[in-house]
Amino acid sequence: MMTQRSTEQWRALDAAHHLHPFSDTKSLNEQGARVITHADGVYLWDSEGNKIIDGMAGLWCVNIGYGRKDLAEVAKNQMEELAYYNTFFKTTHPAVVELSTLLAEVAPEGFEHVFYTNSGSESVDTMIRMVRCYWDIKGQPQKKTLIGRWNGYHGSTIGGASLGGMSYMHEQGDLPIPGIVHVEQPWWYKHGKDMTPEEFGIQAARWVEDKILEVGPDKVAAFVGEPIQGAGGVIIPPSTYWPEIERICRKYDVLLVADEVICGFGRTGEWFGHERFGFTPDIFTTAKGLSSGYLPIGAVFVGPRVAEGLIAGGDFNHGFTYSGHPVAAAVARANVAALRDEGIVAAVKEDIGPYMQKRWREVFSQFEHVDDVRGIGLIQAFTLVKNKATRELFPNWGEIGTLCRDIFFKHNLIMRACGDHIVAAPPLVISKDEIEQLLATAAECLREFEQALKDKGLV
Ligand code: PMP
Incomplete structure (x- = not known):
């Protein structure tokens, strides 16, 4: 078994000894890294007991889901x-x-x-x-x-x-x-x-x-x-x-x-x-x-x-x-x-993939600053845009994406921002109920995000 420590201890030791990939170490260490301790199916748990839905299958890789004994x-x-x-x-x-x-x-x-x-x-x-x-x-x-x-x-x-x-x-x-x-x-x-x-x-x-x-x-x-x-x-x-x-x-x-x-x-x-x-x-x-x-x-x-x-x-x-x-x-x-x-790949083609694609489009197309709602199988995205009618993107590519991504994180949903594209690629074993939960959380986050855009005078 891994040594049990408090979140603070893990963070301090991580900051002292671990250089993270694709990270600004100084600002990460100031904030402290999130400590993921275990996982099952499409869910992760952190050291503070939060249950997080992993809309990214780790780094697009945990196709079969977590916790397969x-x-x-x-x-x-x-x-x-x-x-x-x-x-x-x-x-x-x-x-x-x-x-x-x-x-x-x-x-x-x-x-x-x-x-x-x-x-x-x-x-x-x-x-x-x-x-x-x-x-x-x-x-x-x-x-x-x-x-x-x-x-x-x-x-x-x-x-x-x-x-x-x-x-x-x-x-x-x-x-x-x-x-x-x-x-x-x-x-x-x-x-x-x-x-x-x-x-x-x-x-x-x-x-x-x-x-x-x-x-x-x-x-x-x-x-x-x-x-x-x-x-x-x-x-x-x-x-x-x-x-x-x-x-x-x-x-x-x-x-x-x-x-x-x-x-x-x-x-x-x-x-x-x-x-x-x-x-x-x-x-x-x-x-x-x-x-x-x-x-x-x-x-x-x-x-x-x-x-x-x-x-x-x-x-x-x-x-x-x-x-x-x-x-x-x-x-x-x-x-x-x-x-x-177990028919997991076949289900992505015939069942869970089409379900996700249909619901992904239904849920996100209604937002004012979300466009190019797209996907195939269980890989999907949309782009945060300033003006849908003119296909105008936001200036400072990536800034808005990070703002939105951070709101998802705050609500225990992992989706990723690639510039101002918001992407998801959950484990292929995700169920329809879990998809609904992911979409409902994301929609709530997007309402908060669009309000934040207005509050900050960005639109
Ligand atoms: N090719 C593609 C298309 C990828 O998406 C990635 C990782 N995201 C890589 C190569 C590199 O893979 P790794 O991080 O395992 O080296």
């Missing part, structure tokens, strides 16, 4: 049997073999091979090295450049942060690294002007074509995108976007990579987001929902073209001590089997 049991058994062995040097183990076999079953046809990592960032970095290695093997070593998108998110490692299009990350540490370029995101609300979403989808895909021609098709290794940009604020591209991207990538012989770290493992109602958008990547990266966050593990799914090249190409000089870690692999296998065998 069967997964804990699998971890315990695997730890006792084989806590660790590596998969380098002509060695494997049953846990990783079983997971790989199951993943080939749930993946779309042709994705017979996976390469293991410990996180989404490592999956992305692995993919970067893999596509460059592939083109080397194919005798085209000059094909090195990867195209990402502004406001895309691909992780925090040097490769992942470079490929992502978060300028506030690029500013720290001289990123992007050479060989990575970006195009504008397919965000109709902001960039679509007078175009229909469908027209805009084609236009946004053509930005990728323009970039390929600017760099030179013989130098472009891959285009990489999240099927839905998650951390960028749940930017759902128009239906025309991905098919046109696929056509362009095929035309110029550029590999197409989907970053499925958020969309994968049922979030959109399909196993993988690209299935929902009707395109076939050459490679896709995953993590999060693979183990529902119970243990760190990621996987790069490799389609036939790249797999054949790599398998014929000799050594791939890449890997991690914990690639295919037996305990993480065993837990991931049990998690994926449960997502399938």
Whole structure:
């Protein structure tokens, strides 16, 4: 058991010794971090006894919900049997073999091979090295450049942060690294002007074509995108976007990579987001929902073209001590089997997902400063806007979003602000009653938020 301390003691020790990710440490320490002590289903409890509804499934990862004792049991058994062995040097183990076999079953046809990592960032970095290695093997070593998108998110490692299009990350540490370029995101609300979403989808895909021609098709290794940009604020591209991207990538012989770290493992109602958008990547990266966050593990799914090249190409000089870690692999296998065998992914497509989408739109469309109410499966968002009629956003992007997010937190509801987009991605096991509770709390918070906008003279 963890040592029992008071909230104040935990906060003080945390402030003294722990540097938090994506945080302003000084101001966090002044406030004190919220201490989460346990969780069950879609609920978290903090050290002060508050019961919090987790509308974000942790960081978009606890697909199966909290507190599954069967997964804990699998971890315990695997730890006792084989806590660790590596998969380098002509060695494997049953846990990783079983997971790989199951993943080939749930993946779309042709994705017979996976390469293991410990996180989404490592999956992305692995993919970067893999596509460059592939083109080397194919005798085209000059094909090195990867195209990402502004406001895309691909992780925090040097490769992942470079490929992502978060300028506030690029500013720290001289990123992007050479060989990575970006195009504008397919965000109709902001960039679509007078175009229909469908027209805009084609236009946004053509930005990728323009970039390929600017760099030179013989130098472009891959285009990489999240099927839905998650951390960028749940930017759902128009239906025309991905098919046109696929056509362009095929035309110029550029590999197409989907970053499925958020969309994968049922979030959109399909196993993988690209299935929902009707395109076939050459490679896709995953993590999060693979183990529902119970243990760190990621996987790069490799389609036939790249797999054949790599398998014929000799050594791939890449890997991690914990690639295919037996305990993480065993837990991931049990998690994926449960997502399938308990019909959890199917329900996101057929039942709970459509229910959420219908009710999400009904509840939020009525607010004066809420627009572009959107979502698929169990990933949804809306944008806080100054004027719905003119699609005018608030100045100081993010300021209003934080104001709103803090009101949710105060009412024990976790939804996230990505700039002024408010997003939700609850555990896939959320019930209709829990959805109603989440929506009712959020609506109450939004009334408070719209009043705060008026009180502060912001509208
Ligand atoms: N890719 C995408 C699409 C992500 O959303 C994330 C994390 N939010 C990552 C990569 C990085 O994953 P990790 O934080 O596990 O390194």
